[in-house]
Amino acid sequence: MRPNQDEPLPLTDLRFGISSPEGDDLGVLASQSTRYILAEYQAFLAEQERRRTALTALRDEARKSIASFLGTRRAEALQQFRAQHRHPALHLPVTHPHDVLTAAQDERYRESQQLLRELNISVEDLRSLRRDWRMHQVKLAEPRVVNDAGVRIVAERDVPDDVVRRRTNPWTIKEPPFSVSYWYYDWKTWGSGTLKFGESIHKSTGGIGHWSNYTNYDSGNWDLLYLHITTSLAFWHKPKSGGNTDIWVKLKADVSGYFVNLWNESGWSDSDTHMWSLVAMEVLGVPGTKSQTQLWEYHIYGSDSKYYADAVAKAPDVVWLHFVKPLPPGAWSLLRISTVDERHTGTDDVSTNQDMLNRWFIEEVHVSD
Numbered sequence: 380m381r382p383n384q385d386e387p388l389p390l391t392d393l394r395f396g397i398s399s400p401e402g403d404d405l406g407v408l409a410s411q412s413t414r415y416i417l418a419e420y421q422a423f424l425a426e427q428e429r430r431r432t433a434l435t436a437l438r439d440e441a442r443k444s445i446a447s448f449l450g451t452r453r454a455e456a457l458q459q460f461r462a463q464h465r466h467p468a469l470h471l472p473v474t475h476p477h478d479v480l481t482a483a484q485d486e487r488y489r490e491s492q493q494l495l496r497e498l499n500i501s502v503e504d505l506r507s508l509r510r511d512w513r514m515h516q517v518k519l520a521e522p523r524v525v526n527d528a529g530v531r532i533v534a535e536r537d538v539p540d541d542v543v544r545r546r547t548n549p550w551t552i553k554e555p556p557f558s559v560s561y562w563y564y565d566w567k568t569w570g571s572g573t574l575k576f577g578e579s580i581h582k583s584t585g586g587i588g589h590w591s592n593y594t595n596y597d598s599g600n601w602d603l604l605y606l607h608i609t610t611s612l613a614f615w616h617k618p619k620s621g622g623n624t625d626i627w628v629k630l631k632a633d634v635s636g637y638f639v640n641l642w643n644e645s646g647w648s649d650s651d652t653h654m655w656s657l658v659a660m661e662v663l664g665v666p667g668t669k670s671q672t673q674l675w676e677y678h679i680y681g682s683d684s685k686y687y688a689d690a691v692a693k694a695p696d697v698v699w700l701h702f703v704k705p706l707p708p709g710a711w712s713l714l715r716i717s718t719v720d721e722r723h724t725g726t727d728d729v730s731t732n733q734d735m736l737n738r739w740f741i742e743e744v745h746v747s748d
Contacts, residue, residue, distance in 0.1 A: 391427065393420045395561030396582070400615045400711055408615075412559065412713055415664040420563050427565040427607065433519045434603065438569050441512035441601050448508055453498045457647075460494055461599075461728060488643075495647065502647045509727050512601075513651050520605055520723050521653065529670025530660045533699045542627045542745045551616065553744040555585035559613035559663075559713065562589075570602030571595050572726075579633070579738045580610045587612055588633070588718045588738035598726040605723045613663055613715040616746050621708025625747040626660070628700040628716055632692035633738035637677050640686040642730040650729035651680045654722045656691075656737045660702040663713040668704045671719060674737070698739075716741055 395416055397409050446454055495502055535543065545552060562578045576591035587610045595602055618624060639652055659671035675691045692698065706712045720737050 390567060391424060391563070391565040393417075393561070393563040394578075396559070397561075398558045400558070400617070408711060412663060416561055423563065423607075423609075424565070430520060430605075431567050434516065434567075434605070435569070437512070437516055437519060438601055438603060441509075441516075444512065445505075445508060445601070448505070449500070453500060456494065456498055457500075460491065491647065500647075505647050506649055509601075509649055513649075513725050516603070516725060517651070517653070517723075527670050527672070529668075529704070530658065530672050530700055530702045532658075532672055532674070533701050535697060535699055538627060538699050538701075545743070545745075549748050550745045551748055553614050553616070553746065555741065556583045557585065557612045557614045557741070558582070559715070560611065562608065562610040564589075564606065564608035566604075566606040568602075568604045570599050571597040572602055572604055574604060574606065576606065576608065578608065578610050580612065582612060585612065585741035586633070586738065587716070587741060588635075589720055589735075590738065591720075591722065591735045593722075593724060593733045594731070595724075595726055596730045596732075598729050598731070602726045603724070605721070607719075607721045609659075609717055609719050611715050611717040612741055613713050614744065615711050615713055616706070617711050618706045618708060618746070619748050621706050621710075623703055624706045625745075626702040626704070626714065627745040628660070628702070629742045629744070630658070630698040630700065631740045631742045632694055632696040632698070633740060634690060634694070635674065635692040635737045635739065636688070636690040637736070638686070638688040638732075638734040639677075639679055640732045641679075643728075648726075648728040649681065650724070650726045650731060651678075652722075652724045652731075652733060653678045654735050655720065656735075657719040658700060659715075659717040659719050660700065661715045661717075662704050662706065663715045665704075665712070670702065670704075672700075674698070697742075714744070714746070716744070 397412050400408070449457065542550065560580050560582045562580050566574055568574055572593060572595035574591065574593050576589060579586050579588045579590065589608045589610060591606055593604050635656065637654055641650055654677045656674040657671050658674055659669060661669040679687055718737055718739065720735065722735050724731065724733065
């Protein structure tokens with residue numbers, strides 16, 4: 380975890396810790412792993428910089444296009460309306476807060492519709508223009524989610540009985556503490572809004588994953604957020620025979636899910652929130668062995684003032700992963716298990732408070748020998 384959650388977050392960072400198998404050349408194994416992790420991180424940074432540059436240019440184009448559609452006089456009138464009708468502050472105690480907020484929203488909606496009529500603005504034309512630009516943003520920003528057959532999520536009833544019963548022939552069972560941990564991230568906000576987040580990675584307990592919170596109570600025209608965070612734990616294994624190796628991973632949930640609260644600030648507001656959560660497995664440093672599959676995905680688009688929440692998984696829920704890859708005989712291999720989380724939000728005059736949670740424990744790993 381970061382030592383002080385209130386300190387400003389750097390836009391990107393990499394943290395890792397490596398220990399090598401006892402009795403072997405620590406320097407060689409550790410340096411090989413370090414080189415691979417750094418190379419992976421540099422490739423990640425290059426891709427994130429490409430996306431950030433493209434999104435910044437697209438946001439500028441979108442704002443100009445919307446301003447041109449409205450014209451100076453109408454744009455200033457809408458801006459003045461937004462400034463005068465911000466999200467109402469509730470002073471506790473409030474007997475019926477939902478009723479208070481609903482009444483304020485209804486009144487504001489009536490006033491905004493009256494203003495749009497006076498300015499001769501079609502709300503559907505304005506939303507259509509914004510949505511067209513939002514679709515361009517999604518194409519630029521959304522992750523390349525590839526669910527391949529290399530790693531599968533398997534129901535416990537379909538896991539081999541000798542794995543469930545923790546038999547050690549022909550299996551080697553790995554449990555915390557693990558030898559290697561590392562995590563990296565990249566994030567960016569445009570316009571208003573505050574992002575807080577942290578990793579939940581612990582070699583001693585097998586914990587992986589992250590939490591993040593995004594708030595924006597002063598949303599303007601075309602505010603954006605994106606966050607990518609990868610957390611990984613890995614362990615060393617030296618197979619006797621090598622070749623195609625069965626690997627079963629038991630993940631136990633802490634909590635995995637989302638909470639999204641939206642407040643339509645104006646009668647012409649829109650927002651779009653997308654979250655992806657994946658798991659990945661890899662023989663670290665061996666090309667072609669990385670495989671990933673999606674745990675869950677959440678998407679909400681529109682102009683409603685609502686809240687949405689779901690615990691996709693929570694303790695004591697269990698997920699099993701199955702991974703088959705070739706390992707060299709008689710040599711140490713570093714097997715990595717990761718969470719890969721990404722989230723994007725675009726808000727046009729929509730206040731929001733959002734949480735994404737994806738925290739798991741790697742309880743045990745079974746490797747065939």
